[in-house]
Amino acid sequence: MTHINVLDPGASPLDYYGFELRRLREAANLTQRQLGDILNYTGSLVGQIETARKVPTVEFSERVDAALVTGGLFSRLVELVLRSQLPAWFRQVAELEVRAAEICTFQTHVVHGLLQTPAYVRAVLGVLDQSDLEDRTAVRLARQRIFDKAESPVFWLVLSEAALRQEIGGREVMREQLAHMLSFEDNPRINVQVLPFSAGAHPGTQGSFNLYRFVGDPAIVYTEGYGSGHPSANPDTVKDCSLRYDHLRAAALSLKDSAELIRRVMEERYGEQRLA
Known part of the structure; x- marks a missing residue:
């Protein structure tokens, strides 16, 4: 002590x-x-x-x-x-989020940390490890303060439909999480598009990734594995992932249709259960 x-x-x-x-x-x-x-x-x-x-x-x-x-x-x-307090391998990402003028992310199974609710964070971080859970939750949520800046980054999320249907933390947690994403419908700086199952094969089948764009600095691509992160400013890598992201955004539902799908899943899958 x-x-x-x-x-x-x-x-x-x-x-x-x-x-x-x-x-x-x-x-x-x-x-x-x-x-x-x-x-x-x-x-x-x-x-x-x-x-x-x-x-x-x-x-x-x-x-x-x-x-x-x-x-x-x-x-x-x-x-x-x-x-x-962030894991050492993730601290560079937090720095990138603070500096970025635009953040483009594709997520396959979970909502991106910058849009997660407290209950969703606890459910994600608590898998296999309940130690210091409240502190770790506060640390993750603190990253969302970048949206409070006078000149906040433009945030684009392309989210697989699977993330809407993967029940993390229970029905109420998921309902709250989907409602939270819908709260950004009228915010032009925070944009959510859903990649529906009907899109079939797509350029993001290799997994989730983030693109960070800056004013006056080269863009950076970030991917991660178990307990490790992999940022890259290699021009070829950035060019490839930028092209992939453009195609993912084109294959995804529009902002309006994405909100409608989120709302439908929220009500049909996580709404109030009615007895017959």
Whole structure:
């Protein structure tokens, strides 16, 4: 267990966050319990975050900033903390998401992480590993903050119909997830197209992939396997995947028809069960 008196603020973003939280709390002459009462959290949680044993959330950070009048310090720090908690092989992807002007992704079996709901995230991440599930869920959801930026990336998702019908987390979780995707119908910067089963063979049969496009920098293709990621800026690879993506988007349903299919699956497959 990390002892608070030997916490090294230079060890990691999480340690630095905890060190600063303790320093500013003590400067305000507050105990952990008193600060917890102000924030509507337990003093124990405050202590765990101060000793780098618990990952802070965005909401916790915003409340601390308001309570200790920090000028937004912890709201800025928490983004670094959450990004540092991603698996090492995935951190580069999070950086690409932050920098990208356009993100194009094709997904075969699950909804892309940037559009996942909290319950769906927990169901996906909890398979075979329930450890620190709430912290890992918060870390994944934090990536979605890129859509809150003044100039958010344009996001295109081509999603296999299989992902709509693969029941992850149960009926209610899936209903909520599909409803969440429908909530972007009028958002021109977040676009969802469904590749229906009727499309047959298609250019994405080799698997999911992402294309990241930037202002002034070469595009990058990203694929992943079990516990590993494979980014590539090779021009031939980028050209090939760009062509594949164009054909996938052409084979997919229109934005309007995709929304209709999502709505139909949501109601027919995950709607209220009626007794005969």
